[in-house]
Amino acid sequence: MTLDTPTKEILARIDGEAMLEQVLDWAAVNSGTANLAGLATMAEKLGAAFATLPGEVELVEPAAVTAIAADGSEFAKPHGHHMVLRVRPEAARRVVLTGHMDTVFPVDHGFQSVAWLDDETINGPGTADMKGGLCVLLHALQAFEQSAGAEQLGYDVMINSDEETGSLASRGLIEELAQGKYAALTYEPSALPDGTLAHARGGTGNYSITVRGRSAHAGRNPQDGRNAIVAASDLVLRVAALAGEDITVNPAKIEGGAANNVVPDLAILRFNIRPKTTQAMERFDGELDAVLRAVEAEHEVSTSRHGGVTRPPKPVDARAQKLFDLVRSCGAQLGREIGWQPTGGVCDGNNIAACGVPVVDTMGVRGGKIHSPEEFMIVPSLVERAALSALVLERLAAGDPLADAVSAGDRS
């Protein structure tokens, strides 16, 4: 197909070889979410790379995060710094662009290096999810900055260090940066290798419930004990019964207990929920409280809950749909047909959507088999997706492409 002049101009500004070199360099750094040294190296590399754009690069302290240990105690979980770049904060129309520098592969994992699968495909940790996506974001912005209308659009870039474990240390930062933004783009890889985008997403939440009873001798005075394992077992059944059409509940682990001759005074139940709708998420919260009170009364134990929903469900409203339509129309300019489909996966797009900001969260590379040693990235998609984003940014700078959706939404 023949490309139009603006598309050709954008493509001419993007250097595919430089992009590939950058992805290979970044993929060589292990940045598993718990590898603070690796994350610091990545943050430094990203800071230098994004400093080529206007605006100030800043490294932001992670928020304090705690977890519950097997002995019931609460402990602090350290995280890496997040990178933020603010460009033209005074602009009337501003967007937020997000990605993550962490990967699911710990420093001692067997999958640490990049290999070529064929002329167009590399296999490597974090290449698709999402060091390739970060590279797409950077080069899209560099190309966009050379556009005549760039001055009209301000943007904040946020690259967090803890997306793969639920963004607990960056949630507040994401919410702060989403405030007042016209739209958001997130650089997760496409839902399918052909470039299909992820559309609506369900949500997810993780809970640890600590049950404390009273210990006693199993033979001498069992009547004085309050068995935490029995109470936790009752709790498992009650929590599992809260599952329904619009929410799944997965009791995953019970820890605690004691020796065979002791009534156990401690149990910890861990479970995950996947609400499909905001209503299901809110209803579950109330129902869980009621279940905990019932178990406390029935077994004379105390309970405490830790955790909750970290990724609210992401429905696609009329305005968000307009953003999908815009991405599709820019894809057509590049000669690519871009579709979308709902997914059970979650990402920072969930949290951005919960702030009322329209978001397309799979603007990164085409690739697949993420979170596995078969993870792959399709190399030509680097340039293609950078051009796609640059075109979308140009359209966001030039006009008000999400405008009619507001009245359409109001009417319905």
Ligand SMILES: [Zn+2]
């Ligand atoms: Zn990701």
